[in-house]
Amino acid sequence: MNKNTKMVDIVRYQNGLCSHEADEIAEEFPLTLMVNGEEFATMVCSPTNLEHLVYGFLASEGVIRTAQDVKQLSIDSEKGFAYTELHKPLNVSEKTDKRWIGSCCGKSRSFYFQSDAKTAKTVMSQTAVSSSDCLSLMNAFQEHADLFHKTGGVHQVGLATAVGLECTFADIGRHNALDKLYGYILNKHISTKNKIIIFSGRISSEVLLKVSKMGIGLLLSKSAPTHLALQLAHDLNITAVGFVRGNRMNVYTHHDRIYGQLHDKKDSL
Structure with missing residues:
Protein backbone atom coordinates (compact mmCIF):
# COMPACT_ATOMS: atom_id res chain seq x y z
CA MET A 1 0.00 0.00 0.00
CA ASN A 2 1.14 3.59 -0.67
CA LYS A 3 -0.09 7.18 -0.39
CA ASN A 4 -2.40 6.61 -3.36
CA THR A 5 -4.48 3.96 -1.56
CA LYS A 6 -6.22 3.05 1.68
CA MET A 7 -7.19 -0.36 3.03
CA VAL A 8 -10.84 -0.94 3.96
CA ASP A 9 -12.68 -3.94 5.37
CA ILE A 10 -15.26 -5.43 3.02
CA VAL A 11 -17.54 -8.42 2.68
CA ARG A 12 -16.92 -10.07 -0.68
CA TYR A 13 -19.65 -12.13 -2.36
CA GLN A 14 -18.43 -14.51 -5.04
CA ASN A 15 -19.81 -17.74 -6.48
CA GLY A 16 -22.49 -17.88 -3.81
CA LEU A 17 -20.03 -17.52 -0.94
CA GLU A 38 -4.85 34.20 -3.79
CA GLU A 39 -6.98 31.07 -3.76
CA PHE A 40 -7.01 29.89 -7.37
CA ALA A 41 -8.51 26.39 -7.53
CA THR A 42 -9.16 23.22 -5.58
CA MET A 43 -8.33 19.99 -7.37
CA VAL A 44 -9.51 16.57 -6.24
CA CYS A 45 -6.65 14.23 -7.04
CA SER A 46 -4.46 11.33 -6.03
CA PRO A 47 -1.95 12.54 -3.40
CA THR A 48 1.31 11.87 -5.27
CA ASN A 49 3.41 13.82 -7.80
CA LEU A 50 1.70 16.99 -6.57
CA GLU A 51 4.49 19.30 -7.72
CA HIS A 52 4.18 18.01 -11.29
CA LEU A 53 0.39 18.36 -11.01
CA VAL A 54 0.61 22.03 -10.02
CA TYR A 55 3.06 22.90 -12.80
CA GLY A 56 1.06 21.01 -15.40
CA PHE A 57 -2.25 22.49 -14.31
CA LEU A 58 -0.92 26.06 -14.38
CA ALA A 59 0.62 25.50 -17.81
CA SER A 60 -2.52 23.88 -19.14
CA GLU A 61 -4.57 26.85 -17.96
CA GLY A 62 -2.17 29.32 -19.59
CA VAL A 63 -0.96 30.82 -16.30
CA ILE A 64 2.65 29.77 -16.96
CA ARG A 65 4.52 28.79 -20.10
CA THR A 66 7.68 27.29 -18.62
CA ALA A 67 8.80 26.02 -15.22
CA GLN A 68 10.94 29.15 -14.90
CA ASP A 69 7.77 31.25 -14.61
CA VAL A 70 7.33 29.84 -11.10
CA LYS A 71 9.39 31.69 -8.51
CA GLN A 72 8.57 29.41 -5.61
CA LEU A 73 6.35 26.39 -4.88
CA SER A 74 5.73 24.75 -1.53
CA ILE A 75 3.23 22.00 -0.78
CA ASP A 76 1.66 21.30 2.60
CA SER A 77 0.36 17.78 2.00
CA GLU A 78 -0.97 17.51 5.56
CA LYS A 79 -3.31 20.48 5.14
CA GLY A 80 -3.85 20.01 1.41
CA PHE A 81 -2.46 23.32 0.15
CA ALA A 82 -0.01 24.22 -2.61
CA TYR A 83 1.49 27.72 -2.39
CA THR A 84 2.79 29.07 -5.68
CA GLU A 85 4.51 32.39 -6.25
CA LEU A 86 4.98 33.53 -9.83
CA HIS A 87 7.45 36.00 -11.26
CA LYS A 88 4.51 37.97 -12.67
CA PRO A 89 1.08 39.00 -11.37
CA LEU A 90 -2.00 37.10 -12.48
CA ASN A 91 -3.85 38.66 -15.40
CA VAL A 92 -7.38 39.89 -14.80
CA SER A 93 -8.73 37.10 -17.05
CA GLU A 94 -6.96 34.54 -14.86
CA LYS A 95 -8.53 35.85 -11.67
CA THR A 96 -11.85 34.06 -11.68
CA ASP A 97 -14.01 32.78 -8.87
CA LYS A 98 -12.56 29.86 -6.96
CA ARG A 99 -12.86 26.68 -9.02
CA TRP A 100 -13.55 23.21 -7.68
CA ILE A 101 -12.26 20.64 -10.15
CA GLY A 102 -13.69 17.25 -9.26
CA SER A 103 -12.18 13.86 -9.87
CA CYS A 104 -15.03 13.06 -12.27
CA CYS A 105 -13.29 15.46 -14.69
CA GLY A 106 -16.31 17.68 -15.16
CA LYS A 107 -15.78 21.37 -15.86
CA SER A 108 -17.71 24.30 -17.14
CA ARG A 109 -17.03 24.45 -20.90
CA SER A 110 -16.98 28.25 -20.76
CA PHE A 111 -14.14 27.98 -18.27
CA TYR A 112 -11.80 25.64 -20.00
CA PHE A 113 -12.39 26.91 -23.49
CA GLN A 114 -11.41 30.38 -22.27
CA SER A 115 -7.88 29.23 -21.48
CA ASP A 116 -7.71 26.74 -24.35
CA ALA A 117 -8.14 29.55 -26.84
CA LYS A 118 -4.69 30.88 -26.00
CA THR A 119 -2.82 27.66 -25.15
CA ALA A 120 -4.00 24.99 -27.60
CA LYS A 121 -1.70 24.78 -30.61
CA THR A 122 -1.33 22.97 -33.90
CA VAL A 123 1.21 20.18 -33.45
CA MET A 124 4.10 20.27 -35.94
CA SER A 125 5.70 16.94 -35.04
CA GLN A 126 5.99 14.46 -37.91
CA THR A 127 6.94 11.49 -35.70
CA ALA A 128 5.67 8.22 -37.21
CA VAL A 129 5.57 4.75 -35.69
CA SER A 130 4.67 1.28 -36.87
CA SER A 131 1.37 -0.32 -35.98
CA SER A 132 3.22 -3.12 -34.19
CA ASP A 133 5.11 -0.55 -32.09
CA CYS A 134 1.76 0.96 -31.03
CA LEU A 135 0.54 -2.40 -29.79
CA SER A 136 3.82 -3.13 -28.00
CA LEU A 137 3.73 0.25 -26.28
CA MET A 138 0.18 -0.32 -25.06
CA ASN A 139 1.15 -3.74 -23.71
CA ALA A 140 4.07 -2.21 -21.79
CA PHE A 141 1.77 0.55 -20.56
CA GLN A 142 -0.73 -1.99 -19.24
CA GLU A 143 2.04 -3.91 -17.46
CA HIS A 144 2.97 -0.71 -15.57
CA ALA A 145 -0.61 -0.01 -14.45
CA ASP A 146 0.04 -1.22 -10.90
CA LEU A 147 -2.34 1.20 -9.18
CA PHE A 148 -5.18 0.39 -11.56
CA HIS A 149 -4.65 -3.34 -11.12
CA LYS A 150 -4.81 -2.86 -7.34
CA THR A 151 -7.83 -0.56 -7.18
CA GLY A 152 -9.56 -0.34 -10.57
CA GLY A 153 -10.17 3.31 -9.67
CA VAL A 154 -7.59 5.44 -11.47
CA HIS A 155 -6.60 6.71 -14.90
CA GLN A 156 -3.07 6.37 -16.23
CA VAL A 157 -1.02 8.26 -18.79
CA GLY A 158 2.39 7.42 -20.19
CA LEU A 159 5.10 9.15 -22.20
CA ALA A 160 6.91 7.09 -24.81
CA THR A 161 8.88 7.03 -28.03
CA ALA A 162 8.80 4.32 -30.67
CA VAL A 163 11.66 2.69 -28.74
CA GLY A 164 9.67 2.22 -25.53
CA LEU A 165 7.77 3.57 -22.55
CA GLU A 166 9.61 6.29 -20.58
CA CYS A 167 7.34 7.09 -17.62
CA THR A 168 3.77 6.80 -16.33
CA PHE A 169 1.54 8.78 -13.98
CA ALA A 170 -1.74 7.76 -12.37
CA ASP A 171 -4.58 9.72 -10.81
CA ILE A 172 -8.26 9.37 -9.98
CA GLY A 173 -8.92 12.19 -12.47
CA ARG A 174 -7.90 11.75 -16.10
CA HIS A 175 -7.15 15.47 -16.49
CA ASN A 176 -4.96 15.30 -13.36
CA ALA A 177 -2.95 12.42 -14.79
CA LEU A 178 -2.31 14.44 -17.95
CA ASP A 179 -1.36 17.53 -15.94
CA LYS A 180 1.11 15.47 -13.91
CA LEU A 181 2.73 14.37 -17.15
CA TYR A 182 2.76 17.95 -18.46
CA GLY A 183 4.39 19.15 -15.25
CA TYR A 184 6.99 16.40 -15.48
CA ILE A 185 7.82 17.47 -19.04
CA LEU A 186 8.23 21.10 -17.95
CA ASN A 187 10.27 20.34 -14.84
CA LYS A 188 12.59 17.91 -16.63
CA HIS A 189 12.93 20.14 -19.73
CA ILE A 190 11.90 17.25 -21.98
CA SER A 191 11.59 17.80 -25.72
CA THR A 192 8.25 16.46 -26.99
CA LYS A 193 9.27 16.41 -30.64
CA ASN A 194 9.34 12.61 -31.01
CA LYS A 195 7.07 11.68 -28.12
CA ILE A 196 3.89 9.62 -27.93
CA ILE A 197 1.20 9.80 -25.25
CA ILE A 198 -0.45 6.58 -24.11
CA PHE A 199 -3.70 6.94 -22.22
CA SER A 200 -6.09 4.65 -20.38
CA GLY A 201 -9.31 6.61 -20.74
CA ARG A 202 -11.74 8.01 -23.27
CA ILE A 203 -10.31 10.53 -25.74
CA SER A 204 -12.49 13.53 -24.91
CA SER A 205 -12.08 17.07 -26.23
CA GLU A 206 -10.42 18.06 -22.94
CA VAL A 207 -7.91 15.22 -23.21
CA LEU A 208 -7.15 16.09 -26.84
CA LEU A 209 -6.57 19.76 -25.99
CA LYS A 210 -4.19 18.91 -23.18
CA VAL A 211 -2.19 16.73 -25.58
CA SER A 212 -2.00 19.62 -28.05
CA LYS A 213 -0.69 21.96 -25.35
CA MET A 214 2.19 19.55 -24.76
CA GLY A 215 3.01 19.66 -28.48
CA ILE A 216 2.67 15.88 -28.93
CA GLY A 217 1.24 14.59 -32.20
CA LEU A 218 0.40 10.98 -31.44
CA LEU A 219 -2.14 9.79 -28.84
CA LEU A 220 -2.84 6.10 -28.17
CA SER A 221 -5.77 5.09 -26.00
CA LYS A 222 -7.33 1.76 -25.11
CA SER A 223 -10.72 3.49 -25.08
CA ALA A 224 -13.02 5.38 -27.46
CA PRO A 225 -12.91 8.97 -28.75
CA THR A 226 -15.69 11.53 -28.87
CA HIS A 227 -16.67 13.27 -32.10
CA LEU A 228 -15.60 16.71 -30.86
CA ALA A 229 -12.21 15.30 -29.88
CA LEU A 230 -11.72 13.96 -33.40
CA GLN A 231 -12.69 17.30 -34.93
CA LEU A 232 -10.06 18.96 -32.76
CA ALA A 233 -7.52 16.26 -33.64
CA HIS A 234 -8.05 16.98 -37.34
CA ASP A 235 -7.65 20.72 -36.79
CA LEU A 236 -4.63 20.47 -34.45
CA ASN A 237 -2.74 17.84 -36.51
CA ILE A 238 -2.88 15.08 -33.89
CA THR A 239 -3.10 11.39 -34.70
CA ALA A 240 -5.79 9.93 -32.44
CA VAL A 241 -5.73 6.15 -32.08
CA GLY A 242 -8.40 4.41 -30.02
CA PHE A 243 -9.31 0.89 -28.90
CA VAL A 244 -5.65 -0.17 -28.81
CA ARG A 245 -6.24 -3.64 -27.44
CA GLY A 246 -4.76 -7.04 -28.17
CA ASN A 247 -3.82 -7.02 -31.84
CA ARG A 248 -6.15 -4.29 -33.08
CA MET A 249 -6.66 -0.53 -32.99
CA ASN A 250 -8.56 2.23 -34.79
CA VAL A 251 -6.65 5.14 -36.32
CA TYR A 252 -9.13 8.02 -36.51
CA THR A 253 -7.12 11.03 -37.68
CA HIS A 254 -3.89 11.81 -39.55
CA HIS A 255 -3.25 8.19 -40.52
CA ASP A 256 0.14 9.00 -42.09
CA ARG A 257 1.86 8.80 -38.69
CA ILE A 258 1.06 5.07 -38.45
CA TYR A 259 2.68 2.70 -40.94
CA GLY A 260 2.87 -1.05 -41.48
CA GLN A 261 0.26 -3.76 -41.30
CA LEU A 262 -0.67 -6.10 -38.50
CA HIS A 263 -2.02 -8.87 -40.70
CA ASP A 264 -3.23 -9.31 -44.24
CA LYS A 265 -6.88 -8.96 -43.24
CA LYS A 266 -8.89 -6.17 -44.80
CA ASP A 267 -9.61 -4.61 -41.41
CA SER A 268 -5.91 -4.26 -40.60
CA LEU A 269 -4.04 -1.01 -40.96
Missing part, protein backbone atom coordinates in the same frame (compact mmCIF):
# COMPACT_ATOMS: atom_id res chain seq x y z
CA CYS A 18 -19.11 -14.52 1.22
CA SER A 19 -15.87 -13.70 3.00
CA HIS A 20 -14.49 -10.88 5.15
CA GLU A 21 -11.46 -9.34 3.44
CA ALA A 22 -9.35 -6.20 3.21
CA ASP A 23 -9.53 -4.28 -0.06
CA GLU A 24 -7.18 -1.61 -1.44
CA ILE A 25 -9.05 1.55 -2.48
CA ALA A 26 -7.86 4.59 -4.45
CA GLU A 27 -7.37 7.67 -2.27
CA GLU A 28 -9.19 10.93 -3.09
CA PHE A 29 -7.36 14.07 -1.94
CA PRO A 30 -8.40 17.76 -2.22
CA LEU A 31 -5.51 20.10 -3.02
CA THR A 32 -6.16 23.84 -2.84
CA LEU A 33 -3.86 25.87 -5.07
CA MET A 34 -2.84 29.34 -3.91
CA VAL A 35 -1.25 31.58 -6.55
CA ASN A 36 0.46 34.81 -5.50
CA GLY A 37 -1.42 34.66 -2.19
Whole structure:
Protein backbone atom coordinates (compact mmCIF):
# COMPACT_ATOMS: atom_id res chain seq x y z
CA MET A 1 0.00 0.00 0.00
CA ASN A 2 1.14 3.59 -0.67
CA LYS A 3 -0.09 7.18 -0.39
CA ASN A 4 -2.40 6.61 -3.36
CA THR A 5 -4.48 3.96 -1.56
CA LYS A 6 -6.22 3.05 1.68
CA MET A 7 -7.19 -0.36 3.03
CA VAL A 8 -10.84 -0.94 3.96
CA ASP A 9 -12.68 -3.94 5.37
CA ILE A 10 -15.26 -5.43 3.02
CA VAL A 11 -17.54 -8.42 2.68
CA ARG A 12 -16.92 -10.07 -0.68
CA TYR A 13 -19.65 -12.13 -2.36
CA GLN A 14 -18.43 -14.51 -5.04
CA ASN A 15 -19.81 -17.74 -6.48
CA GLY A 16 -22.49 -17.88 -3.81
CA LEU A 17 -20.03 -17.52 -0.94
CA CYS A 18 -19.11 -14.52 1.22
CA SER A 19 -15.87 -13.70 3.00
CA HIS A 20 -14.49 -10.88 5.15
CA GLU A 21 -11.46 -9.34 3.44
CA ALA A 22 -9.35 -6.20 3.21
CA ASP A 23 -9.53 -4.28 -0.06
CA GLU A 24 -7.18 -1.61 -1.44
CA ILE A 25 -9.05 1.55 -2.48
CA ALA A 26 -7.86 4.59 -4.45
CA GLU A 27 -7.37 7.67 -2.27
CA GLU A 28 -9.19 10.93 -3.09
CA PHE A 29 -7.36 14.07 -1.94
CA PRO A 30 -8.40 17.76 -2.22
CA LEU A 31 -5.51 20.10 -3.02
CA THR A 32 -6.16 23.84 -2.84
CA LEU A 33 -3.86 25.87 -5.07
CA MET A 34 -2.84 29.34 -3.91
CA VAL A 35 -1.25 31.58 -6.55
CA ASN A 36 0.46 34.81 -5.50
CA GLY A 37 -1.42 34.66 -2.19
CA GLU A 38 -4.85 34.20 -3.79
CA GLU A 39 -6.98 31.07 -3.76
CA PHE A 40 -7.01 29.89 -7.37
CA ALA A 41 -8.51 26.39 -7.53
CA THR A 42 -9.16 23.22 -5.58
CA MET A 43 -8.33 19.99 -7.37
CA VAL A 44 -9.51 16.57 -6.24
CA CYS A 45 -6.65 14.23 -7.04
CA SER A 46 -4.46 11.33 -6.03
CA PRO A 47 -1.95 12.54 -3.40
CA THR A 48 1.31 11.87 -5.27
CA ASN A 49 3.41 13.82 -7.80
CA LEU A 50 1.70 16.99 -6.57
CA GLU A 51 4.49 19.30 -7.72
CA HIS A 52 4.18 18.01 -11.29
CA LEU A 53 0.39 18.36 -11.01
CA VAL A 54 0.61 22.03 -10.02
CA TYR A 55 3.06 22.90 -12.80
CA GLY A 56 1.06 21.01 -15.40
CA PHE A 57 -2.25 22.49 -14.31
CA LEU A 58 -0.92 26.06 -14.38
CA ALA A 59 0.62 25.50 -17.81
CA SER A 60 -2.52 23.88 -19.14
CA GLU A 61 -4.57 26.85 -17.96
CA GLY A 62 -2.17 29.32 -19.59
CA VAL A 63 -0.96 30.82 -16.30
CA ILE A 64 2.65 29.77 -16.96
CA ARG A 65 4.52 28.79 -20.10
CA THR A 66 7.68 27.29 -18.62
CA ALA A 67 8.80 26.02 -15.22
CA GLN A 68 10.94 29.15 -14.90
CA ASP A 69 7.77 31.25 -14.61
CA VAL A 70 7.33 29.84 -11.10
CA LYS A 71 9.39 31.69 -8.51
CA GLN A 72 8.57 29.41 -5.61
CA LEU A 73 6.35 26.39 -4.88
CA SER A 74 5.73 24.75 -1.53
CA ILE A 75 3.23 22.00 -0.78
CA ASP A 76 1.66 21.30 2.60
CA SER A 77 0.36 17.78 2.00
CA GLU A 78 -0.97 17.51 5.56
CA LYS A 79 -3.31 20.48 5.14
CA GLY A 80 -3.85 20.01 1.41
CA PHE A 81 -2.46 23.32 0.15
CA ALA A 82 -0.01 24.22 -2.61
CA TYR A 83 1.49 27.72 -2.39
CA THR A 84 2.79 29.07 -5.68
CA GLU A 85 4.51 32.39 -6.25
CA LEU A 86 4.98 33.53 -9.83
CA HIS A 87 7.45 36.00 -11.26
CA LYS A 88 4.51 37.97 -12.67
CA PRO A 89 1.08 39.00 -11.37
CA LEU A 90 -2.00 37.10 -12.48
CA ASN A 91 -3.85 38.66 -15.40
CA VAL A 92 -7.38 39.89 -14.80
CA SER A 93 -8.73 37.10 -17.05
CA GLU A 94 -6.96 34.54 -14.86
CA LYS A 95 -8.53 35.85 -11.67
CA THR A 96 -11.85 34.06 -11.68
CA ASP A 97 -14.01 32.78 -8.87
CA LYS A 98 -12.56 29.86 -6.96
CA ARG A 99 -12.86 26.68 -9.02
CA TRP A 100 -13.55 23.21 -7.68
CA ILE A 101 -12.26 20.64 -10.15
CA GLY A 102 -13.69 17.25 -9.26
CA SER A 103 -12.18 13.86 -9.87
CA CYS A 104 -15.03 13.06 -12.27
CA CYS A 105 -13.29 15.46 -14.69
CA GLY A 106 -16.31 17.68 -15.16
CA LYS A 107 -15.78 21.37 -15.86
CA SER A 108 -17.71 24.30 -17.14
CA ARG A 109 -17.03 24.45 -20.90
CA SER A 110 -16.98 28.25 -20.76
CA PHE A 111 -14.14 27.98 -18.27
CA TYR A 112 -11.80 25.64 -20.00
CA PHE A 113 -12.39 26.91 -23.49
CA GLN A 114 -11.41 30.38 -22.27
CA SER A 115 -7.88 29.23 -21.48
CA ASP A 116 -7.71 26.74 -24.35
CA ALA A 117 -8.14 29.55 -26.84
CA LYS A 118 -4.69 30.88 -26.00
CA THR A 119 -2.82 27.66 -25.15
CA ALA A 120 -4.00 24.99 -27.60
CA LYS A 121 -1.70 24.78 -30.61
CA THR A 122 -1.33 22.97 -33.90
CA VAL A 123 1.21 20.18 -33.45
CA MET A 124 4.10 20.27 -35.94
CA SER A 125 5.70 16.94 -35.04
CA GLN A 126 5.99 14.46 -37.91
CA THR A 127 6.94 11.49 -35.70
CA ALA A 128 5.67 8.22 -37.21
CA VAL A 129 5.57 4.75 -35.69
CA SER A 130 4.67 1.28 -36.87
CA SER A 131 1.37 -0.32 -35.98
CA SER A 132 3.22 -3.12 -34.19
CA ASP A 133 5.11 -0.55 -32.09
CA CYS A 134 1.76 0.96 -31.03
CA LEU A 135 0.54 -2.40 -29.79
CA SER A 136 3.82 -3.13 -28.00
CA LEU A 137 3.73 0.25 -26.28
CA MET A 138 0.18 -0.32 -25.06
CA ASN A 139 1.15 -3.74 -23.71
CA ALA A 140 4.07 -2.21 -21.79
CA PHE A 141 1.77 0.55 -20.56
CA GLN A 142 -0.73 -1.99 -19.24
CA GLU A 143 2.04 -3.91 -17.46
CA HIS A 144 2.97 -0.71 -15.57
CA ALA A 145 -0.61 -0.01 -14.45
CA ASP A 146 0.04 -1.22 -10.90
CA LEU A 147 -2.34 1.20 -9.18
CA PHE A 148 -5.18 0.39 -11.56
CA HIS A 149 -4.65 -3.34 -11.12
CA LYS A 150 -4.81 -2.86 -7.34
CA THR A 151 -7.83 -0.56 -7.18
CA GLY A 152 -9.56 -0.34 -10.57
CA GLY A 153 -10.17 3.31 -9.67
CA VAL A 154 -7.59 5.44 -11.47
CA HIS A 155 -6.60 6.71 -14.90
CA GLN A 156 -3.07 6.37 -16.23
CA VAL A 157 -1.02 8.26 -18.79
CA GLY A 158 2.39 7.42 -20.19
CA LEU A 159 5.10 9.15 -22.20
CA ALA A 160 6.91 7.09 -24.81
CA THR A 161 8.88 7.03 -28.03
CA ALA A 162 8.80 4.32 -30.67
CA VAL A 163 11.66 2.69 -28.74
CA GLY A 164 9.67 2.22 -25.53
CA LEU A 165 7.77 3.57 -22.55
CA GLU A 166 9.61 6.29 -20.58
CA CYS A 167 7.34 7.09 -17.62
CA THR A 168 3.77 6.80 -16.33
CA PHE A 169 1.54 8.78 -13.98
CA ALA A 170 -1.74 7.76 -12.37
CA ASP A 171 -4.58 9.72 -10.81
CA ILE A 172 -8.26 9.37 -9.98
CA GLY A 173 -8.92 12.19 -12.47
CA ARG A 174 -7.90 11.75 -16.10
CA HIS A 175 -7.15 15.47 -16.49
CA ASN A 176 -4.96 15.30 -13.36
CA ALA A 177 -2.95 12.42 -14.79
CA LEU A 178 -2.31 14.44 -17.95
CA ASP A 179 -1.36 17.53 -15.94
CA LYS A 180 1.11 15.47 -13.91
CA LEU A 181 2.73 14.37 -17.15
CA TYR A 182 2.76 17.95 -18.46
CA GLY A 183 4.39 19.15 -15.25
CA TYR A 184 6.99 16.40 -15.48
CA ILE A 185 7.82 17.47 -19.04
CA LEU A 186 8.23 21.10 -17.95
CA ASN A 187 10.27 20.34 -14.84
CA LYS A 188 12.59 17.91 -16.63
CA HIS A 189 12.93 20.14 -19.73
CA ILE A 190 11.90 17.25 -21.98
CA SER A 191 11.59 17.80 -25.72
CA THR A 192 8.25 16.46 -26.99
CA LYS A 193 9.27 16.41 -30.64
CA ASN A 194 9.34 12.61 -31.01
CA LYS A 195 7.07 11.68 -28.12
CA ILE A 196 3.89 9.62 -27.93
CA ILE A 197 1.20 9.80 -25.25
CA ILE A 198 -0.45 6.58 -24.11
CA PHE A 199 -3.70 6.94 -22.22
CA SER A 200 -6.09 4.65 -20.38
CA GLY A 201 -9.31 6.61 -20.74
CA ARG A 202 -11.74 8.01 -23.27
CA ILE A 203 -10.31 10.53 -25.74
CA SER A 204 -12.49 13.53 -24.91
CA SER A 205 -12.08 17.07 -26.23
CA GLU A 206 -10.42 18.06 -22.94
CA VAL A 207 -7.91 15.22 -23.21
CA LEU A 208 -7.15 16.09 -26.84
CA LEU A 209 -6.57 19.76 -25.99
CA LYS A 210 -4.19 18.91 -23.18
CA VAL A 211 -2.19 16.73 -25.58
CA SER A 212 -2.00 19.62 -28.05
CA LYS A 213 -0.69 21.96 -25.35
CA MET A 214 2.19 19.55 -24.76
CA GLY A 215 3.01 19.66 -28.48
CA ILE A 216 2.67 15.88 -28.93
CA GLY A 217 1.24 14.59 -32.20
CA LEU A 218 0.40 10.98 -31.44
CA LEU A 219 -2.14 9.79 -28.84
CA LEU A 220 -2.84 6.10 -28.17
CA SER A 221 -5.77 5.09 -26.00
CA LYS A 222 -7.33 1.76 -25.11
CA SER A 223 -10.72 3.49 -25.08
CA ALA A 224 -13.02 5.38 -27.46
CA PRO A 225 -12.91 8.97 -28.75
CA THR A 226 -15.69 11.53 -28.87
CA HIS A 227 -16.67 13.27 -32.10
CA LEU A 228 -15.60 16.71 -30.86
CA ALA A 229 -12.21 15.30 -29.88
CA LEU A 230 -11.72 13.96 -33.40
CA GLN A 231 -12.69 17.30 -34.93
CA LEU A 232 -10.06 18.96 -32.76
CA ALA A 233 -7.52 16.26 -33.64
CA HIS A 234 -8.05 16.98 -37.34
CA ASP A 235 -7.65 20.72 -36.79
CA LEU A 236 -4.63 20.47 -34.45
CA ASN A 237 -2.74 17.84 -36.51
CA ILE A 238 -2.88 15.08 -33.89
CA THR A 239 -3.10 11.39 -34.70
CA ALA A 240 -5.79 9.93 -32.44
CA VAL A 241 -5.73 6.15 -32.08
CA GLY A 242 -8.40 4.41 -30.02
CA PHE A 243 -9.31 0.89 -28.90
CA VAL A 244 -5.65 -0.17 -28.81
CA ARG A 245 -6.24 -3.64 -27.44
CA GLY A 246 -4.76 -7.04 -28.17
CA ASN A 247 -3.82 -7.02 -31.84
CA ARG A 248 -6.15 -4.29 -33.08
CA MET A 249 -6.66 -0.53 -32.99
CA ASN A 250 -8.56 2.23 -34.79
CA VAL A 251 -6.65 5.14 -36.32
CA TYR A 252 -9.13 8.02 -36.51
CA THR A 253 -7.12 11.03 -37.68
CA HIS A 254 -3.89 11.81 -39.55
CA HIS A 255 -3.25 8.19 -40.52
CA ASP A 256 0.14 9.00 -42.09
CA ARG A 257 1.86 8.80 -38.69
CA ILE A 258 1.06 5.07 -38.45
CA TYR A 259 2.68 2.70 -40.94
CA GLY A 260 2.87 -1.05 -41.48
CA GLN A 261 0.26 -3.76 -41.30
CA LEU A 262 -0.67 -6.10 -38.50
CA HIS A 263 -2.02 -8.87 -40.70
CA ASP A 264 -3.23 -9.31 -44.24
CA LYS A 265 -6.88 -8.96 -43.24
CA LYS A 266 -8.89 -6.17 -44.80
CA ASP A 267 -9.61 -4.61 -41.41
CA SER A 268 -5.91 -4.26 -40.60
CA LEU A 269 -4.04 -1.01 -40.96
